[in-house]
Amino acid sequence: MAASGARLHLVTPVWNRSTRGIRGLSRAVGPEGSQKKGRSLLQFLADRFYDVQALREYLLRKQVLTVHQKNRFQGKEWIRSNARGHFPLDFVTFQAVPVEAVDASGCAINYQGLDSLLALKELQSLWLQRCPHVDDWCLSRLHPLANSLQELSLAGCPRISERGLACLHHLQNLRRLDISDLPAVSNPGLTQILVEEMLPSCEVLGADWAQGLKSGPEEQSRDTASPIPA
Amino acid sequence: AHDGKTVGRLGEGNQNGKLSEIKKKIQSVLPGGAWNPLYNTSHLPPEHSDVVIVGGGVIGLSVAYWLKRLEKRRGAIRVLVVERDHTYSRASTVLSVGGIRQQFSVPENIQLSLFSIEFLRNINEYLAVVDDPPLDIQFNPAGYLLLASEKGAAVMESNVKVQRQEGAKVCLMSPEQLRNKFPWINTEGVALASYGMEHEGWFDPWCLLQGLRRKVQSMGVLFCHGEVTRFVSSSSHAVTTSGEEVTLKRIHEVHVKRDHSLEYQPVECAIVINAAGAWSGQIAELAGVGKGPPGTLQGTRLPVELRKRYVYFWHCPQGPGLETPFVIDASGAYFRREGLGNNYLGGCSPTEEEEPDPGNLEVDHDFFQNKVWPPLAQRVPAFETLKVRNAWAGYYDYNTFDQNGVVGPHPLVVNMYFATGFSGHGLQQAPAVGRAVAEMVLDGHFQTINLSPFLFNRFYLGVKVQEHNII
Numbered sequence: 001m002a003a004s005g006a007r008l009h010l011v012t013p014v015w016n017r018s019t020r021g022i023r024g025l026s027r028a029v030g031p032e033g034s035q036k037k038g039r040s041l042l043q044f045l046a047d048r049f050y051d052v053q054a055l056r057e058y059l060l061r062k063q064v065l066t067v068h069q070k071n072r073f074q075g076k077e078w079i080r081s082n083a084r085g086h087f088p089l090d091f092v093t094f095q096a097v098p099v100e101a102v103d104a105s106g107c108a109i110n111y112q113g114l115d116s117l118l119a120l121k122e123l124q125s126l127w128l129q130r131c132p133h134v135d136d137w138c139l140s141r142l143h144p145l146a147n148s149l150q151e152l153s154l155a156g157c158p159r160i161s162e163r164g165l166a167c168l169h170h171l172q173n174l175r176r177l178d179i180s181d182l183p184a185v186s187n188p189g190l191t192q193i194l195v196e197e198m199l200p201s202c203e204v205l206g207a208d209w210a211q212g213l214k215s216g217p218e219e220q221s222r223d224t225a226s227p228i229p230a
Numbered sequence: 231a232h233d234g235k236t237v238g239r240l241g242e243g244n245q246n247g248k249l250s251e252i253k254k255k256i257q258s259v260l261p262g263g264a265w266n267p268l269y270n271t272s273h274l275p276p277e278h279s280d281v282v283i284v285g286g287g288v289i290g291l292s293v294a295y296w297l298k299r300l301e302k303r304r305g306a307i308r309v310l311v312v313e314r315d316h317t318y319s320r321a322s323t324v325l326s327v328g329g330i331r332q333q334f335s336v337p338e339n340i341q342l343s344l345f346s347i348e349f350l351r352n353i354n355e356y357l358a359v360v361d362d363p364p365l366d367i368q369f370n371p372a373g374y375l376l377l378a379s380e381k382g383a384a385v386m387e388s389n390v391k392v393q394r395q396e397g398a399k400v401c402l403m404s405p406e407q408l409r410n411k412f413p414w415i416n417t418e419g420v421a422l423a424s425y426g427m428e429h430e431g432w433f434d435p436w437c438l439l440q441g442l443r444r445k446v447q448s449m450g451v452l453f454c455h456g457e458v459t460r461f462v463s464s465s466s467h468a469v470t471t472s473g474e475e476v477t478l479k480r481i482h483e484v485h486v487k488r489d490h491s492l493e494y495q496p497v498e499c500a501i502v503i504n505a506a507g508a509w510s511g512q513i514a515e516l517a518g519v520g521k522g523p524p525g526t527l528q529g530t531r532l533p534v535e536l537r538k539r540y541v542y543f544w545h546c547p548q549g550p551g552l553e554t555p556f557v558i559d560a561s562g563a564y565f566r567r568e569g570l571g572n573n574y575l576g577g578c579s580p581t582e583e584e585e586p587d588p589g590n591l592e593v594d595h596d597f598f599q600n601k602v603w604p605p606l607a608q609r610v611p612a613f614e615t616l617k618v619r620n621a622w623a624g625y626y627d628y629n630t631f632d633q634n635g636v637v638g639p640h641p642l643v644v645n646m647y648f649a650t651g652f653s654g655h656g657l658q659q660a661p662a663v664g665r666a667v668a669e670m671v672l673d674g675h676f677q678t679i680n681l682s683p684f685l686f687n688r689f690y691l692g693v694k695v696q697e698h699n700i701i
Contacts, residue, residue, distance in 0.1 A: 111351065137351050140371035143427050162552070162570060163370040163431075169553030170427070190570050194552040 060176075060203065101125035105153075111138050118144050125149075129178075130156040136164025143170035153178040155205075160184060162191040169198050179206040274495040275454035275486050279310035281671065282484045282499040284458050284513050286313025288323040288435065288657055289649050290505035291442040292664025295357075298449040300668050305450065307672075310497060312486050314457040320591060322507050323439050323657055325624025327541055327575055329432040329556050329566065330658035331374040332398035333424060335389045335698040336634060339655070340396040341679045342662040347429045349661035350438070356661075357445040365441040367433040372567070373426040375412075375555040376699065377609070382560060383422040385698060390424050399428040414550045415557075416611055425555065432556060432566060435657050459494060460485035461502070461517045463643070477528065479518055479643045501671055503647045508536040508588075508625035510650035517643050528642060530690045534651040536588040537628035541577045542598050546616040549574060561605040564701055565613075573619070578602045579654075579701055593621040626654045632694040637663060638670055638685040647671060648686060654701055 046053040099120045109117075110133040117123070123145055128134050134157045142149070149171050154160055161184040168177065177199065185191050188207030196204045281297060283290045294309050301307045318324045330350070332343045349356055354364045378386040386402075393400045402424055405417035411425075447453065462483035468476055481502050487494040506513045514520065514532035522528025549572050556566040565576030578601055580586065586594060598618060607613045629636065629651035636651040649667045652659060662679060669677045676682065683695045 136369060136371055140428050140431075161368075163368065163372075166370065166372050166552045166554075187570055194570060198552045 098122040101127075101151075103127045104131060105129035107131055108133055110134070111141065114138055114141050118142075120145075122148050125151040127151075127153045128157060129153050132158060135159035136161055136167075139164035140167040142167065146170045146172060149174060151176040154182065155179070156181045158183055162186065162194070165191060165195055166198070168195070171199070172201075174199055174202045177202050177204045177206075179204065182206075271495070273488065274493065275310055275312065275456065275497050276308075276452060277495065278308070278498045279452070280308045280499065281310070281501045281503060282497055283309065283311045283503040283505055284484075285504070285506035285510075285650075286311045286316075286443075286453065287318070287321045287505065287507050288439050288442065288660040289507070289652075289663060290503070291439065291446055292660045293503055293505060293649055293667045294446045294451045294664075295442055295449070296664040296668035297671065298446065298451060300665075300672055302672075309446075309451045310454055310499075311446070311451055312454045312456055312458055312484070314455070314489065316455050318439070320625065322625050322627060324436050325541070325622060326435050326657045327432065327566065327577075328435045328657065329374070329430075331426060331430045331556070332393055332396070333374055333376055333389070333400060333426055333430070333699055334655075335385075335392065336683075336695055337392055337396055338679065338681055338683060338695075339634070339659070339697060340393055340398055342659040342666075342681075343655075344397060344429065345662040345665070345679065346658055346660065350433060353438070353441060357441045359444055359448045362444060365437055367437045367441075369431055369433040370567075371428070371431040372553065373428070373430045373555040375426075375557045376424045377420045377558065377560050378422045378424075379419055379560040380421045386422050386424055389699065393424075398426065400424050400426050412550065412553070414610055414612055416609055418608075420560065430556070438657075438660075454486055456486040456488050456495075458484055458506075458513060458516065459487045462496065463518065476642065481517060481643065481645055501645045501647065503649060503667065503671075504532075505649045507650060507656070508534070508627040510534045510627060510648070514640075514646075514648075517640075517646050519640055519643055519646070527690045530686075532636065532648070532651075532686070533629055533631040533689060534636065535628050535630055537626040537653075538586045538588040538591070538623050539577060539579060539626055539654070540586075540593055540597055540602075540621060540623050541575055542602060542618055543568065543573060543575050543620040544616045544618045545571070545573050546613055547572050548612045548615065550610060550612065557609070558701055559605055559609050562701065563602055563605040563609075565606055565610075574613075574616075576602065576606060578605070588625065591623040591625075593623050595621065627651055627656065628653045631689055632696045633700045634695050634697050635659065635663060635681075635684050636686055637666055637681045640686050641690075653697075 042052075042056070046056055100122060101124060102117060102120070104117075105127050106129070109128070109131055117126070118141065121144075126145070126149060134154070136159070139154075139160065142152075150173055152168070152171065152174060153176075155178045160179075160182050165179060165185075168174065177195070179185075179192065179195065182188065192204060192206040195206070196202075283294055290311055290313070294311050297307055297309055315321065330343060330347055332340050332347075334340050334343065350367060350369060353367060357365060376386065390400050390402055402422060403411065404422070405420050408415055408417050408420065408423050443453075461481045462485070463479045463481040465477050465479050468478055470476055481499070483496040483498050484502060485494050485496050502517070504510050504513050504517075511532050511534045514534075520529060520531030550567070552567070552570075554567045556564065558564040561578070563576065563578040565574050567573070568575050578597075580597070580601065584597075584601070586597075595618070598621070603613070603616075627650050633653040634651070635653075635656065636648040638647060640646045640648065647667055647670060649663055650656075652663075656663075663681075666676055666679055666681050669675070683693075687693075688695065
């Protein structure tokens with residue numbers, strides 16, 4: 001089958017070179033390796049064959065997992081507090097070791113609190129799921145992490161809207177972005193499309209694009225009506 | 231109706247005049263006279279107020295807020311805000327494009343804007359009212375992008391240096407970096423660009439206005455729907471250290487006239503704040519500012535005039551994406567995104583010769599065709615196919631002297647304070663300016679941000695505080 005032939009072709013590049021995300025695969029596909037053409041072929045196949053789509057997901061998860069397993073605190077496992085909320089005592093020996101991933105999910109971190117995160121110049125992975133005080137202003141502060149940040153998760157943050165997502169444009173090294181379940185985003189489907197266009201080399205997890213089409217005409221009239229001043 | 235004649239408490243008027251006044255008053259008090267003590271005056275402003283703020287836009291309300299917030303004892307200051315149009319149909323605040331930036335050349339402007347953005351970020355701590363929902367000013371933190379041609383590149387660099395010193399987060403970009411970051415820009419003719427990374431963007435001015443209004447009402451500020459028609463003041467003479475004679479004036483009463491009515495109320499006041507925006511010049515004239523021989527301090531008028539500016543709203547399906555900042559081209563044309571639907575707002579300031587007649591708020595669509603669209607289409611090729619959906623016009627309270635605000639008391643009319651003349655960047659400085667004027671009123675000097683370069687004296691002394699980055 002043509003699909004299986006293409007599949008074999010796709011597997012090899014992953015293990016040969018350190019890919020910059022799942023998009024690196026597509027370079028092997030097209031003759032000149034132009035990203036857009038390669039991406040559209042992969043997209044074409046992924047749309048039509050569930051197994052290609054599943055493979056894509058699997059490969060990305062594998063790649064992310066290698067990062068996660070190897071590079072928490074450069075050689076260490078995840079540092080977590082124990083049941084009493086205390087951190088292990090050898091924490092203080094890590095002062096010179098760069099932090100590569102932070103999981104602040106559910107934390108009450110706010111605009112001022114991000115000072116500590118922004119000092120981490122080699123942060124690759126940041127999880128801010130379900131943080132109640134992370135809002136658009138906080139997202140505008142994330143630009144100093146642009147050189148290193150590859151994964152960002154904002155799922156479930158109640159205060160983030162599509163206006164704050166525009167600031168993620170600075171994070172050009174981002175490969176995985178999770179913007180699912182953001183209640184303050186007015187049009188999740190359209191927002192996802194716009195964010196995907198804004199960050200072409202990033203995989204954006206979010207709402208299904210068809211979700212925004214449910215109440216089509218009302219959304220449109222609301223959009224053109226709102227900017228007219230009183 | 232209330233007659234409004236005041237007995238000559240100021241020592242003016244001769245004995246005969248006084249006598250006839252007293253006689254008239256006694257006659258009206260006696261039965262059959264015109265005076266009715268039980269007349270319902272709830273629609274009129276109070277007879278006394280410590281501070282009268284002329285103008286209920288964002289600047290006036292901000293001054294009212296900070297006066298009540300910084301007063302030493304609760305209820306110490308009675309504030310009255312007089313606004314003649316409660317629909318705000320011509321107010322600059324609500325017709326504004328709503329941008330806030332720190333990319334100015336004057337350090338005071340940068341400081342004002344930095345405080346204002348901090349105010350907006352914490353708006354629900356500043357303007358919280360018990361049992362009312364929190365405010366959402368819909369802030370877009372997309373930043374400003376200023377483009378400079380060869381000529382303006384050196385000025386831009388020195389401006390960015392000043393901005394960085396004050397604490398603004400601005401970065402300079404070369405044309406190549408610009409193309410990489412924003413592929414939809416045509417960088418022909420652009421030598422340098424400055425991009426604000428944080429604390430810059432745009433928001434909903436109506437929400438800020440309503441938030442301020444709600445909060446100041448809860449703090450006990452009185453609102454009056456009326457127009458200021460007259461100031462009653464007294465003069466006294468003084469001699470300066472150099473032997474010159476000056477006439478100092480003190481406003482005692484503000485006559486507030488109701489709309490579509492002859493009724494007016496004289497409000498006895500201690501301080502008057504001129505926050506009338508584009509109409510501040512007229513209010514200043516009423517107070518006697520500028521009535522004197524030209525070239526003297528008495529003859530120096532408040533150089534704030536109405537200037538009409540157009541804003542156009544268009545749709546461009548292939549236009550720049552979600553990351554679009556507020557772009558200001560070297561030619562002066564600007565645009566920004568509005569919403570998710572590929573809609574954009576923009577305009578351009580006309581040159582002195584092309585200034586439209588500010589008599590009305592009619593929109594000139596030819597101006598868009600000839601002056602706004604060509605530079606924008608040249609800068610962003612996607613804008614060659616756009617469709618204008620809507621347009622409106624608003625006023626700038628344009629300071630013809632140096633396009634920067636006037637803040638602080640008048641040297642001769644000693645109890646009139648100005649908070650006007652911001653020439654298009656008043657909204658973004660409103661919270662900070664309000665605080666500065668309140669400090670001036672309550673403490674006699676600026677405490678947090680020193681706005682002495684913005685005092686009225688500079689018009690007489692000829693010292694211009696020229697702002698280069700005016701749209």
